[in-house]
Amino acid sequence: MPTAVIELPAKLDPHRKRWTRSEYDGLYSSALLNGQRLELVEGELIDKMSKNQPHVISLTLLLGWLIQVFGLRRVIPEAPIDVAPEDIPSNEPQPDLIVLNRDLSNFTKEIPRPEDLQLVVEVADSSPGFDLTTKAALYARAGIVEYWVLDVAGRRLIVHRDPQAGRYASVAAYSEEESVAPLGAPESFLQVSEAFV
Amino acid sequence: MPTTFIELPANLDPRRKRWTRLEYDELYSSAWLNGQRLELIEGEVLDKMGKKRPHGNSLKLLRRWLDVVFGWRLVDHEMPIDVAPEDNPSNEPEPDLIVLKRDMSDFTKENPRPEDLQLVVEVADSSLGLDLTTKAALYARAGIVEYWVLDVAGRRLIVHRDPQAGRYRSVVAYGEHESVAPLGAPESFLRVGDVFV
Numbered sequence: 001m002p003t004a005v006i007e008l009p010a011k012l013d014p015h016r017k018r019w020t021r022s023e024y025d026g027l028y029s030s031a032l033l034n035g036q037r038l039e040l041v042e043g044e045l046i047d048k049m050s051k052n053q054p055h056v057i058s059l060t061l062l063l064g065w066l067i068q069v070f071g072l073r074r075v076i077p078e079a080p081i082d083v084a085p086e087d088i089p090s091n092e093p094q095p096d097l098i099v100l101n102r103d104l105s106n107f108t109k110e111i112p113r114p115e116d117l118q119l120v121v122e123v124a125d126s127s128p129g130f131d132l133t134t135k136a137a138l139y140a141r142a143g144i145v146e147y148w149v150l151d152v153a154g155r156r157l158i159v160h161r162d163p164q165a166g167r168y169a170s171v172a173a174y175s176e177e178e179s180v181a182p183l184g185a186p187e188s189f190l191q192v193s194e195a196f197v
Numbered sequence: 198m199p200t201t202f203i204e205l206p207a208n209l210d211p212r213r214k215r216w217t218r219l220e221y222d223e224l225y226s227s228a229w230l231n232g233q234r235l236e237l238i239e240g241e242v243l244d245k246m247g248k249k250r251p252h253g254n255s256l257k258l259l260r261r262w263l264d265v266v267f268g269w270r271l272v273d274h275e276m277p278i279d280v281a282p283e284d285n286p287s288n289e290p291e292p293d294l295i296v297l298k299r300d301m302s303d304f305t306k307e308n309p310r311p312e313d314l315q316l317v318v319e320v321a322d323s324s325l326g327l328d329l330t331t332k333a334a335l336y337a338r339a340g341i342v343e344y345w346v347l348d349v350a351g352r353r354l355i356v357h358r359d360p361q362a363g364r365y366r367s368v369v370a371y372g373e374h375e376s377v378a379p380l381g382a383p384e385s386f387l388r389v390g391d392v393f394v
Contacts, residue, residue, distance in 0.1 A: 008326060014241060014324070015235075015244050016241055017244045049214045129209035130210065156361045171203055
C-alpha cells in the first residue's frame with residue numbers, strides 16, 4: 001500500500017546559484033541591474049538597498065561623525081572592498097561605510113584591500129544576524145582590524161576587534177548610554193546614542 | 198560596561214537579491230552564463246546543475262518510460278514552463294521532465310502553460326525538500342494536474358494530484374515494489390523500482 005504521509009527532509013534550503021566574482025562583475029557592469037545596490041558574499045547576491053528610514057538616518061549620522069573624526073577624504077560610503085585572497089573569487093562585499101588608512105586619491109583604479117582599511121561599518125536594520133555571523137567571519141579572515149555593526153533595532157553598537165585565525169577575538173556590544181573610540185582615533189569617543197534619532 | 202556576550206538574532210538569513218522574471222530572462226539569454234542550467238523560483242535563481250550519478254540514471258530511465266507511454270514528441274526535458282499568472286513575475290521553473298498535452302511543435306515560441314501539461318516530474322536528490330514544499334505549492338497554485346517527485350535517495354515516487362486552493366489534496370508515496378499509472382495514461386503502470394538502478 002502506498003503511504004499518504006510524507007515526511008519532509010530536514011533541509012529545505014534550495015540549491016541557489018553560486019555567483020563567481022567575474023560573473024558578478026559582469027552582471028554589475030551590465031545594464032541589467034541598473035541602479036540596484038548589491039554585494040557578493042559567499043557566492044550570493046545580497047540586496048543592499050536600504051528601505052527603512054531609521055537605517056538611512058543612522059547611516060547619515062554615523063557618516064557625519066566619521067568624517068568629523070577622520071576627515072572627508074578618508075571615509076567612503078557604499079564602496080566595494082577586497083577581502084582575503086582565498087575569499088575573493090566568491091566575495092565582493094560593499095560595506096555601508098569604510099574608513100581608509102590613506103587619502104582616497106590612492107584608490108582611483110583598484111578597490112581598497114583589507115590592509116587599506118582602519119574601520120568597516122555595517123548599519124543593520126531588520127537582519128543583523130547576517131552581519132554578525134557571515135560578514136564578521138569574512139572580515140575577520142581578511143584581517144580587517146575593526147568592524148562595527150550598528151544594530152538599529154537593538155539600539156546598540158557591536159564592536160569587533162582583534163582578528164585572529166578567522167574570527168574576531170574581541171566582540172563587545174555598546175548600548176546607547178555607552179561610548180567607544182575607534183582604534184584609529186583613540187581620543188575620539190562616539191556616544192552610541194549619537195547615531196540614533 | 199559594554200557586554201562581550203552577543204546574542205544572535207534568530208534570523209541569520211541575508212536579504213538576498215530577488216530576481217524578476219524580466220531580469221532573469223535577460224540574464225539567461227546573456228552570453229556569460231553560457232551553459233549553466235538555472236531556474237527562477239520565488240525570486241531566487243537556483244542551480245539545476247551538478248546532478249549526481251544516481252540522479253542522472255533515474256532521470257534517463259524515467260524519461261525512456263514516459264517516451265514509450267506518451268510518445269517522445271510529448272515528453273520534454275529541461276524546458277522552462279509558465280505557472281500561475283500571479284507567480285509568473287517571480288518564477289520560471291524548469292522541471293526535469295514534462296509531458297505535454299499537444300505535440301511539441303505547438304511550443305516553438307512560448308513556454309508551455311500549466312493547462313498544456315499533463316505531468317510534471319522532478320528527480321530529487323539534495324533538492325528533495327524544495328521539491329516537496331516550495332515547488333509543490335507553486336505547481337499546485339498553477340493547477341498542474343499531476344506532479345511527481347522521484348526521491349532518489351529514498352527510492353520512492355511521491356505522486357501529487359488534485360490541486361485545489363493552492364495545494365495538492367492528494368500526496369502519496371509509492372515504494373520500490375509498488376506501481377502507479379499517470380492520470381494521462383491510466384492503463385500504463387510504472388513499477389517504481391524500474392527507474393532505479
